Amino acid sequence: MNLVDGAQLTGTEHQRYDFVVVGSGPAGATVARALARAGASVAVVEEGPAVTPEQCPEDGFSAMAELYRDLGASLTIGHPPIAYVQGRVVGGGSVINGAISWRLPRDVFGEWTAADPALAEALPWPEIEAQHDEIETDLDVVPTHPAVAGAKNSLMAAGAEALGLEHRPIARYASACRGLGRCLQGCPEGHKASMDRTYLAEACRHGAQIYCSTRVEAVNVDRGRAAGIAAVAEAGATLQLGARRAVVLAASAVQTPVLLWRSRIRQGPVGDFFQCHPGVSVAGRFAEPVRMWTGATQGHEVIGLRSEGLKIEVLGYDRALVAFRLKGVGRTLRRGVGELAHWCQWGAAIRARGTGRVRPSVWGGSGGRASVRYWLAREDVVRARRGVRVLGEMMLAAGAERVCPGVHGWHAEVCDRATMAGVEQDGPLDPTAYSMAATHLFGTCRMGSDPRTSVVRPDFRHHAVRGLYVADSSVFPSNIGVNPQTSIMAMAGLCARRLLDESPPG
Ligand SMILES: Cc1cc2nc3c(=O)[nH]c(=O)nc-3n(C[C@H](O)[C@H](O)[C@H](O)COP(=O)(O)OP(=O)(O)OC[C@H]3O[C@@H](n4cnc5c(N)ncnc54)[C@H](O)[C@@H]3O)c2cc1C
Ligand code: SF4
CATH class of the missing domain: 3.30.410 (Cholesterol Oxidase; domain 2)
Incomplete structure (x- = not known):
C-alpha cells in the first residue's frame, strides 16, 4: 500500500488531490478504489493504524485496544446504555468484523423509496444489484x-x-x-477479504495515497465549496489536503456527523435519526x-x-x-x-x-x-x-x-x-x-430530496456545500435489519459513480 504513516509524521504537509476521502472502512475503500481506477488522484485519510495479519493480536482485549475505537467500549447515553462497537484501523470495521455478507434487502429499499420516491430515480435498483454482484465476486463471498x-x-x-x-x-x-x-481480532493469516487486503490495496495500485494514524479535524469550506480537509497526525504533524474535485466523508455513521458539526456544516438534521x-x-x-x-x-x-x-x-x-x-x-x-x-x-x-x-x-x-x-x-x-x-x-x-x-x-x-x-x-x-x-449503525446524515429533513441529496451530494459528499451508512434513511457491510459498499459504489459523473475535473 502507498502509506504515509502519521505515527512517524511531524512538521506540516500540504498536498492536493482530485478527491480526499475521509475514512478507510468499507465505504471509504469502495469510493477510493472506484475513483482511483477511473484515473483520479485520491487521498484516503484514516485515523487508525495500518496492520498486517501477523500484527493482529491474539487476545480480544489487545485487539480492542489496538484496532477498535475507544478500546471497544463506546457507550450510548440512554435507557439502557448500549455498547456500540467500531473499528479504528486501515480497513475500518472490515478488519475486525465477522465477514458476514448480506445484500441490501429489496423490501427495505422499497420502504425507502415509498417514503421518498426521488430515491428510486437516483438509485435504480438494478444498479444496486449490479454493485452487489461485483462485491460478491471481488470478495469471493461463499457460504x-x-x-x-x-x-x-x-x-x-x-x-x-x-x-x-x-x-x-x-x-x-x-x-x-x-x-x-x-475474525474479531483481525484474521492472523489474512483469510478474510477485508478492505485493507482488497479494495484499498487495489486503489493504491492505481495510485491512491493512504494517510494512516491521521485524524481529520475539519472539512475546509471556501465560498460554499469543500476545498479540502485539515488533519492531525499521531506524531503531531498538521496536514492540509486540498481537494480539486470533492471531499468524500466515509468516517462512519457516528464520526461523519461529528466531523460535520466540528466543521460548522450544520444544515439539515446532522446527527439526528441515529x-x-x-x-x-x-x-x-x-x-x-x-x-x-x-x-x-x-x-x-x-x-x-x-x-x-x-x-x-x-x-x-x-x-x-x-x-x-x-x-x-x-x-x-x-x-x-x-x-x-x-x-x-x-x-x-x-x-x-x-x-x-x-x-x-x-x-x-x-x-x-x-x-x-x-x-x-x-x-x-x-x-x-x-x-x-x-x-x-x-x-x-x-x-x-x-x-x-x-x-x-x-x-x-x-x-x-x-x-x-x-x-x-x-x-x-x-x-x-x-x-x-x-455494531451496525445508520442514518445520521440521511439522504433525501428535502433539505429540511435530509443532509445529502439522493445522489450523495451535500444539500448546501458544493463538492462535499457522504458515502457511508450515515446516508441510509433507516436501519436495514441485516449485516450492513455489503449494502454500505453497494451504496458507496453508487456514490463513486455519481462523483465521477457530477464533479467537474480540475
Ligand atoms: C465487531 C464487529 C463485527 C461486525 N460484523 C459484521 C459482519 O460480519 N458483517 C457486516 O456486514 N457488518 C459487520 N459489522 C459492521 C460493519 O463492519 C460496519 O457496518 C462497516 O464497517 C461500516 O463501514 P463504514 O465504512 O461506514 O465505517 P467504518 O468501517 O467504521 O470505517 C470508518 C473509518 O473511518 C475512520 N475515521 C473516523 N473518523 C475519522 C476522522 N475524523 N479522521 C480519519 N479517519 C476517521 C475510522 O477510524 C474507521 O476506520 C461489524 C462491526 C463490528 C464492530
Ligand atoms: S481463519 Fe480468519 S477468516 Fe476464518 S474465522 Fe479465522 S480469523 Fe476469521
Missing part, C-alpha cells in the same frame, strides 16, 4: 464450509432445525477461512466442549425471523472475553475457567425502531469523540424478549444442559424449553433488564 464451521455453528443448525426455523450457513467474504475463530441493531445474547452450557473461540467466527444464522425484525447469529469471541464474564473468586472462578470450553453464545440483532442523536462530545476536545443519545422503543424491548426466547429454546433444543438468558430480574438459569418460552410473556419490559451491544 461457510462445514469443514471449518466447528461445534458452535453446527449446534445452531441443529437447534434451528428442531424448532422449524429457516437457517443456513452464513455467506462470508472469507472463502479461504481455516476456522481459526479470530439508528442501530441492538443485539441481545444468550449463553448455553453443553455437556461436550464447544470451544466457542474455534471454528468460523460467525458461521451460521437463522433467517426466518427477519420479517419480525430479528436476525440470529452464532457469536465467536476470544476466550479472554468469554472468561471476563465469569463470576466469583478462588475455587468458583477456577471451576468457571475449567468449564469455559463448554459454553457457547448466540445473539439476536434487532431491527429496532428506536432513534437517537449524535453530537460531538463536550469532553472530546479536538479528539473527535462523539456523544450518542439513543432510546429503545417499547416494541424493541418486546422484540428483545422474543429474541431471548428463541435463542434459549434453540440452545436447549440443540442439547444445552442449561442456558443463561442474561435478563436481569428474570431466571438466571433455565433448563427446560417451557420455562424459556415464558420469557416472551413474563420477561421484564424495563429496557435496562437487557444487556445490549450494537
Whole structure:
C-alpha cells in the first residue's frame, strides 16, 4: 500500500488531490478504489493504524485496544446504555468484523423509496444489484464450509432445525477461512477479504495515497465549496489536503456527523435519526466442549425471523472475553475457567425502531469523540424478549444442559424449553433488564430530496456545500435489519459513480 504513516509524521504537509476521502472502512475503500481506477488522484485519510495479519493480536482485549475505537467500549447515553462497537484501523470495521455478507434487502429499499420516491430515480435498483454482484465476486463471498464451521455453528443448525426455523450457513467474504475463530481480532493469516487486503490495496495500485494514524479535524469550506480537509497526525504533524474535485466523508455513521458539526456544516438534521441493531445474547452450557473461540467466527444464522425484525447469529469471541464474564473468586472462578470450553453464545440483532442523536462530545476536545443519545422503543424491548426466547429454546433444543438468558430480574438459569418460552410473556419490559451491544449503525446524515429533513441529496451530494459528499451508512434513511457491510459498499459504489459523473475535473 502507498502509506504515509502519521505515527512517524511531524512538521506540516500540504498536498492536493482530485478527491480526499475521509475514512478507510468499507465505504471509504469502495469510493477510493472506484475513483482511483477511473484515473483520479485520491487521498484516503484514516485515523487508525495500518496492520498486517501477523500484527493482529491474539487476545480480544489487545485487539480492542489496538484496532477498535475507544478500546471497544463506546457507550450510548440512554435507557439502557448500549455498547456500540467500531473499528479504528486501515480497513475500518472490515478488519475486525465477522465477514458476514448480506445484500441490501429489496423490501427495505422499497420502504425507502415509498417514503421518498426521488430515491428510486437516483438509485435504480438494478444498479444496486449490479454493485452487489461485483462485491460478491471481488470478495469471493461463499457460504461457510462445514469443514471449518466447528461445534458452535453446527449446534445452531441443529437447534434451528428442531424448532422449524429457516437457517443456513452464513455467506462470508472469507472463502479461504481455516476456522481459526479470530475474525474479531483481525484474521492472523489474512483469510478474510477485508478492505485493507482488497479494495484499498487495489486503489493504491492505481495510485491512491493512504494517510494512516491521521485524524481529520475539519472539512475546509471556501465560498460554499469543500476545498479540502485539515488533519492531525499521531506524531503531531498538521496536514492540509486540498481537494480539486470533492471531499468524500466515509468516517462512519457516528464520526461523519461529528466531523460535520466540528466543521460548522450544520444544515439539515446532522446527527439526528441515529439508528442501530441492538443485539441481545444468550449463553448455553453443553455437556461436550464447544470451544466457542474455534471454528468460523460467525458461521451460521437463522433467517426466518427477519420479517419480525430479528436476525440470529452464532457469536465467536476470544476466550479472554468469554472468561471476563465469569463470576466469583478462588475455587468458583477456577471451576468457571475449567468449564469455559463448554459454553457457547448466540445473539439476536434487532431491527429496532428506536432513534437517537449524535453530537460531538463536550469532553472530546479536538479528539473527535462523539456523544450518542439513543432510546429503545417499547416494541424493541418486546422484540428483545422474543429474541431471548428463541435463542434459549434453540440452545436447549440443540442439547444445552442449561442456558443463561442474561435478563436481569428474570431466571438466571433455565433448563427446560417451557420455562424459556415464558420469557416472551413474563420477561421484564424495563429496557435496562437487557444487556445490549450494537455494531451496525445508520442514518445520521440521511439522504433525501428535502433539505429540511435530509443532509445529502439522493445522489450523495451535500444539500448546501458544493463538492462535499457522504458515502457511508450515515446516508441510509433507516436501519436495514441485516449485516450492513455489503449494502454500505453497494451504496458507496453508487456514490463513486455519481462523483465521477457530477464533479467537474480540475
Ligand atoms: C465487531 C464487529 C463485527 C461486525 N460484523 C459484521 C459482519 O460480519 N458483517 C457486516 O456486514 N457488518 C459487520 N459489522 C459492521 C460493519 O463492519 C460496519 O457496518 C462497516 O464497517 C461500516 O463501514 P463504514 O465504512 O461506514 O465505517 P467504518 O468501517 O467504521 O470505517 C470508518 C473509518 O473511518 C475512520 N475515521 C473516523 N473518523 C475519522 C476522522 N475524523 N479522521 C480519519 N479517519 C476517521 C475510522 O477510524 C474507521 O476506520 C461489524 C462491526 C463490528 C464492530
Ligand atoms: S474465522 Fe479465522 S481463519 Fe476464518 S477468516 Fe476469521 S480469523 Fe480468519
